[in-house]
Amino acid sequence: MAEYMVFIWDDEAAWAKADAGTIAANQAEHEEFIARNAAALRGGNRLHPSGMSTSIRRGADGGVAISDGAFAETKEVIGGYYLIDAADLDEALRIAVQVPAWFGGVEVRPVWTVGSLAAQ
Amino acid sequence: MDPCIAAAVAEAHRRDWGFVLAATARITRDLDAAEDCVQDAYAQALAAWPVQGVPARPAAWLTVVARRKAMNLIRRNDTLSRKLPLLAGAAAAPGPADDDYTAADTIPDDRLRLIFTCCHPALAAEARVALTLRLLCGLTTSEVASAFLVSEPTMAARITRAKKKIAATRIPYRVPPPSELPDRLAAVLDVVHLLFTTGHTAPAGQSLQRRDLAERALDLARMLRQLLPDDPAVAGLLALILLTDARRHTRTATDGQLILLADQDRTRWDRAEIDEGLALIRAALEHRPPTRYALMAAIAAVHAAAPRWEATDWQQITDLYDALIQIWPSPVVALNRAIAIGEARGPQAGLAALDDLATEPQLAGYHYLPAARAEFLRRLHRTGDARLAYQEARLLADNPVEQDFLTRRISELDA
Numbered sequence: 001m002a003e004y005m006v007f008i009w010d011d012e013a014a015w016a017k018a019d020a021g022t023i024a025a026n027q028a029e030h031e032e033f034i035a036r037n038a039a040a041l042r043g044g045n046r047l048h049p050s051g052m053s054t055s056i057r058r059g060a061d062g063g064v065a066i067s068d069g070a071f072a073e074t075k076e077v078i079g080g081y082y083l084i085d086a087a088d089l090d091e092a093l094r095i096a097v098q099v100p101a102w103f104g105g106v107e108v109r110p111v112w113t114v115g116s117l118a119a120q
Numbered sequence: 121m122d123p124c125i126a127a128a129v130a131e132a133h134r135r136d137w138g139f140v141l142a143a144t145a146r147i148t149r150d151l152d153a154a155e156d157c158v159q160d161a162y163a164q165a166l167a168a169w170p171v172q173g174v175p176a177r178p179a180a181w182l183t184v185v186a187r188r189k190a191m192n193l194i195r196r197n198d199t200l201s202r203k204l205p206l207l208a209g210a211a212a213a214p215g216p217a218d219d220d221y222t223a224a225d226t227i228p229d230d231r232l233r234l235i236f237t238c239c240h241p242a243l244a245a246e247a248r249v250a251l252t253l254r255l256l257c258g259l260t261t262s263e264v265a266s267a268f269l270v271s272e273p274t275m276a277a278r279i280t281r282a283k284k285k286i287a288a289t290r291i292p293y294r295v296p297p298p299s300e301l302p303d304r305l306a307a308v309l310d311v312v313h314l315l316f317t318t319g320h321t322a323p324a325g326q327s328l329q330r331r332d333l334a335e336r337a338l339d340l341a342r343m344l345r346q347l348l349p350d351d352p353a354v355a356g357l358l359a360l361i362l363l364t365d366a367r368r369h370t371r372t373a374t375d376g377q378l379i380l381l382a383d384q385d386r387t388r389w390d391r392a393e394i395d396e397g398l399a400l401i402r403a404a405l406e407h408r409p410p411t412r413y414a415l416m417a418a419i420a421a422v423h424a425a426a427p428r429w430e431a432t433d434w435q436q437i438t439d440l441y442d443a444l445i446q447i448w449p450s451p452v453v454a455l456n457r458a459i460a461i462g463e464a465r466g467p468q469a470g471l472a473a474l475d476d477l478a479t480e481p482q483l484a485g486y487h488y489l490p491a492a493r494a495e496f497l498r499r500l501h502r503t504g505d506a507r508l509a510y511q512e513a514r515l516l517a518d519n520p521v522e523q524d525f526l527t528r529r530i531s532e533l534d535a
Binding site for chain 2: 002087088089090093108109110112
């Protein structure tokens with residue numbers, strides 16, 4: 001078994017314009033997804049919009065700069081995530097393909113656990 | 121070294137590399153380690169076969185030797201399974217006893233697993249082709265690099281990165297379940313088809329064809345047909361490759377000049393490949409709707425059936441392109457359809473069909489579009505317009521053989 005992180009990349013502008021019905025239907029799809037894949041799910045949640053982000057960068061002089069906003073300006077931002085367990089990439093993709101992402105898509109990345117890092 | 125032995129090893133390398141590697145990867149569960157073991161097995165064959173003779177079944181001999189090396193590797197280093205990234209899904213299968221080469225019949229043919237891993241959609245398209253050539257066909261990194269006109273370090277980095285992704289993301293070593301098979305097989309067929317077209321008309325370089333690549337593609341298509349005998353998409357691709365490859369001896373003159381389909385000596389087409397291709401078409405077209413490669417094969421079959429260019433059933437070809445464009449709406453298909461319309465209904469109709477494609481962005485820079493326009497303009501005796509179109513095509517063509525052909529066409533206009 002391995003862990004995979006499923007990032008939900010969404011267009012925030014589209015969500016900002018979405019009506020209450022769209023938001024409720026999306027919410028229902030997520031609840032359905034969670035119920036259907038409960039055995040594989042290790043965690044997951046939605047995130048506040050990227051406008052709520054605070055970024056920290058380290059300068060060459062060793063100083064720390066704290067700024068308002070996301071790390072990179074992109075149309076699609078990470079709006080939520082699931083952490084899943086799967087035997088291999090195909091199984092992870094079979095789960096990830098069910099993740100609702102109405103105004104974007106999802107990205108699947110294997111978790112590189114710190115334990116296995118030490119072993120290598 | 122006895123040249124017969126060297127030839128036998130070379131033949132076994134070409135024919136059996138993929139089989140031996142696929143079987144060994146099940147033991148090592150790591151592609152790099154499997155490659156090392158298989159390489160060692162071939163080296164051992166070079167030393168052993170001159171003494172004990174070429175075995176009756178070289179693939180079985182090589183597989184047993186490579187798998188024994190893999191077992192030793194694991195025994196010597198029992199941390200291997202923890203230390204190295206593992207191929208997911210490659211549960212080690214019990215093999216025959218160490219020295220029992222005859223029991224090698226029981227070695228499962230894992231080449232399908234291997235090709236589905238190499239052509240996984242999570243890998244970049246160029247990496248799929250490179251891995252397939254390297255792991256299924258046994259080409260060296262340098263050979264793969266020269267096939268795709270990139271430097272050896274670039275290709276080595278591409279292959280290393282792809283193998284790392286297979287291990288890190290656990291791309292499984294497994295044939296996909298039936299529900300996923302059609303999509304995943306389509307990705308495999310696209311790789312084999314790309315290899316064939318790259319070999320059939322090399323994008324650059326001094327000669328029009330790269331026979332080594334075309335032959336590898338044919339080998340792979342035959343392998344898929346053998347392993348998936350009931351699949352219509354596989355039958356379609358193999359038929360397409362055979363029917364296209366059958367024209368290989370007639371596409372260039374002895375001086376290397378390009379000869380168009382219209383002017384080829386059809387008596388020199390490879391009848392054995394045509395017959396084999398035609399026999400597959402029926403199986404390929406049984407599936408409804410027919411697959412893209414089956415329709416392309418059917419078009420090639422209509423050409424193969426015509427004794428002369430003028431005797432071609434262009435209406436049937438136009439109908440087949442109409443069907444093809446429904447399932448595969450590509451601008452290149454639209455271009456070929458326009459050419460078929462011109463042959464079926466006259467150059468004016470062909471020109472009109474080509475003009476519909478003039479604003480197609482994907483065809484901008486594609487030299488076959490102005491070349492096709494030039495041909496119809498020539499037949500309409502619009503010599504000045506034809507010359508301009510040929511000149512445009514020549515500017516856009518990359519292959520020197522095709523450039524020479526277009527130069528000749530221009531000088532024929534002036535004659």
